[in-house]
Amino acid sequence: MTIGRLGRETSTKVETIRYYEKIGLLPEPRRTAANYRVYTDAHLNLLGFIRRARELGFSIDDIRDLLRLAAHGEAPCDDIDRIAAQHLETTEKKIALLMQLRRELRDTLESCKGGRVAECKVIVALSPEPRGGQTGA
Numbered sequence: 836m837t838i839g840r841l842g843r844e845t846s847t848k849v850e851t852i853r854y855y856e857k858i859g860l861l862p863e864p865r866r867t868a869a870n871y872r873v874y875t876d877a878h879l880n881l882l883g884f885i886r887r888a889r890e891l892g893f894s895i896d897d898i899r900d901l902l903r904l905a906a907h908g909e910a911p912c913d914d915i916d917r918i919a920a921q922h923l924e925t926t927e928k929k930i931a932l933l934m935q936l937r938r939e940l941r942d943t944l945e946s947c948k949g950g951r952v953a954e955c956k957v958i959v960a961l962s963p964e965p966r967g968g969q970t971g972a
Contacts, residue, residue, distance in 0.1 A: 841874045845882045852882065860885060860899060893922055 842849050855861035861882060864872045881902075888898045897918050904915050939960065947956040 836874045836879070838872050838874065841878060841882065844879060845886055847882060847886060855882070855885060858895065860895065860902070891922075892926060893918075897922065 836844075838849050838852055841847070842852055852861065856863050861878065864874045864878060867873055884902070885898055888901065893901070900918055901915060904910070904912075904918075943956050943960045952958065
């Protein structure tokens with residue numbers, strides 16, 4: 836299949852496919868005599884895995900490690916479990932921060948009574964707190 840079709844089938848931009856090839860995450864396909872890339876179902880499946888892992892927030896390095904480890908089907912999956920556990924920990928920290936952000940935004944909006952921009956609770960909440968000894972410019 837062509838790079839365009841591979842992109843459509845995986846909802847991936849052509850530039851992203853080329854980038855994954857350039858960094859060695861996706862193997863370069865064979866080329867026709869006219870130098871066109873020809874992708875196989877193996878590319879399709881691999882790119883699908885990469886896309887799903889990216890959607891779940893795995894880093895490129897983690898995906899590279901997962902792919903390397905997945906190539907050894909009989910090996911223990913301890914290293915894969917470690918990568919997934921680290922990603923889970925990072926994800927849980929992000930969720931906690933997002934929940935805190937949601938609370939702060941809700942509280943700020945609930946305390947907003949309209950009025951003038953100079954008194955806007957959203958602007959006040961987003962403004963940095965004054966630092967000791969510094970004056971406004």
